[in-house]
Amino acid sequence: MSLGILLVTVGGSWDITNHVLNKPESFASVPHGVMYSGVALALIGTVMSFLIWHKIEDKKYLKISLKLGIIGIVVLISAGPIDFLWHSNFGLDGLLSPPHMSLIFGMILTSIGGMVGLVRYHILSQSKSSKFLIVIGLLPIWLASSGLISSLSLPFSNTDFFNFNPxxxxxxxxxxxxxxxxxxxxxxxxxxxxxxxxxxxxxxxxxxxxxxxxxxxxxxxxxxxxxxxxxxxxxxxxxxxxxxxxxxxxxxxxxxxxxxxxxxxxxxxxxxxxxxxxxxxxxxxxxxxxxxxxxxxxxxxxxxxxxxxxxxxxxxxxxxxxxxxxxxx
Incomplete structure (x- = not known):
């Protein structure tokens, strides 16, 4: 899950840069392709997490991680059609648009779920090398949350149809x-x-x-x-x-x-x-x-x-x- 969200955040940051540089944008843009490839990877990670959770005896320990991951991935997947419809009807979307907010909240929920699962695995494994799972778990949360703050503070949400600038x-x-x-x-x-x-x-x-x-x-x-x-x-x-x-x-x-x-x-x-x-x-x-x-x-x-x-x-x-x-x- 966390690796998928990491890929989504890379695409998201790239997308913000394109907004700043006024580069032409569409649903099929390269940054969007990177983001939705990350969504697919996060979905695969969520399915794998469910299969692992189903096999272990102490299911309560990873239950919250799985719940957050599933809710987050549902929100992430829903962001795709919302984004497509938005671009089809309104063209360019600003940072503080419904498609971007759906994507960001889905990213945050999924990355938190992935982080909780990775940290608890580290605690169970007691392996020194597993400390680096903390990095994989926390970095996507940092990047996704930064995207939320940027959307709420940068003046990049004024488009032909809506002005969502804060x-x-x-x-x-x-x-x-x-x-x-x-x-x-x-x-x-x-x-x-x-x-x-x-x-x-x-x-x-x-x-x-x-x-x-x-x-x-x-x-x-x-x-x-x-x-x-x-x-x-x-x-x-x-x-x-x-x-x-x-x-x-x-x-x-x-x-x-x-x-x-x-x-x-x-x-x-x-x-x-x-x-x-x-x-x-x-x-x-x-x-x-x-x-x-x-x-x-x-x-x-x-x-x-x-x-x-x-x-x-x-x-x-x-x-x-x-x-x-x-x-x-």
Missing amino acids: EPVTAMIVATLCYPFLISLILISSSRLSKNKFGIISLIGGLFLAIYGSTAILPNFTMSDTVLFYSTNLLPLVASDYIISKLNYKHVKYIGAGILGSTFYMFYYPYIMYTYNEVLLGKLVSPSLIYSIYFELITDVFLITLIPAVLAAFAGCYFSKRVCEKIEA
């Missing part, structure tokens, strides 16, 4: 609070579930950067030379990873979470710029100007968002403890 100030608040919360929740959870093993945070974060960079930055040729800048996000990842896994302080995870949350504007480079530009500058942005406007905003965004972002990251760290306790129970 209100600019509300969108900025959503981005400022939800992105740091999500980064902290995912990465601190990965540390907790791996028993604070050094390298897990860096690995998940590095894979996120690789996927996001290859689908959101490289397709825009005017920004392809900024990949090196984007890779500097590895520094706070490794620093937080080391602090959390090596330092024996009671609240050390909150320190790591604060570092991670404060860098959210860099993690979601470059398109997060559109959210803050709507409120702080109001400039008309073309694909060739994304880079320059992003850096024009970076100091102001950091000063405005630092405190709320760190507090949101603290909340994500606190919530991760409750989530991990539920998963491991």
Whole structure:
């Protein structure tokens, strides 16, 4: 299930980039093909999970994983016909459209179901190598949830028939609070579930950067030379990873979470710029100007968002403890 959703999120991020670049889109576009190939893979994974669940004795342990997976895959499959009908009747769809929302919620439910199953398998197997299943389980949740936040905060939903663009100030608040919360929740959870093993945070974060960079930055040729800048996000990842896994302080995870949350504007480079530009500058942005406007905003965004972002990251760290306790129970 998780691998299928990972493929869906790759296609989804690519699709968002195409929206930004105003590339022609249809139901049969390449990003959509990648997404629905991922849906097919997730469906196969759900069927296999059901067969495994049917054979094991302690069915309660994996029941919630299977339930979430089945509900999620049903929502995912329904997104296909909805998307086809939408494109047939209205042409281009914005990020915050019913087809995209169906797809995103299906992705989140299915990826959570897959993650719970993988983590509980890791607990049962007691294998050191199975720690890496945590990476496979959490990464799709991070990517899918990022897609939801992007849909609720980016001004890419104004089409010929509908204008679903979020209100600019509300969108900025959503981005400022939800992105740091999500980064902290995912990465601190990965540390907790791996028993604070050094390298897990860096690995998940590095894979996120690789996927996001290859689908959101490289397709825009005017920004392809900024990949090196984007890779500097590895520094706070490794620093937080080391602090959390090596330092024996009671609240050390909150320190790591604060570092991670404060860098959210860099993690979601470059398109997060559109959210803050709507409120702080109001400039008309073309694909060739994304880079320059992003850096024009970076100091102001950091000063405005630092405190709320760190507090949101603290909340994500606190919530991760409750989530991990539920998963491991």
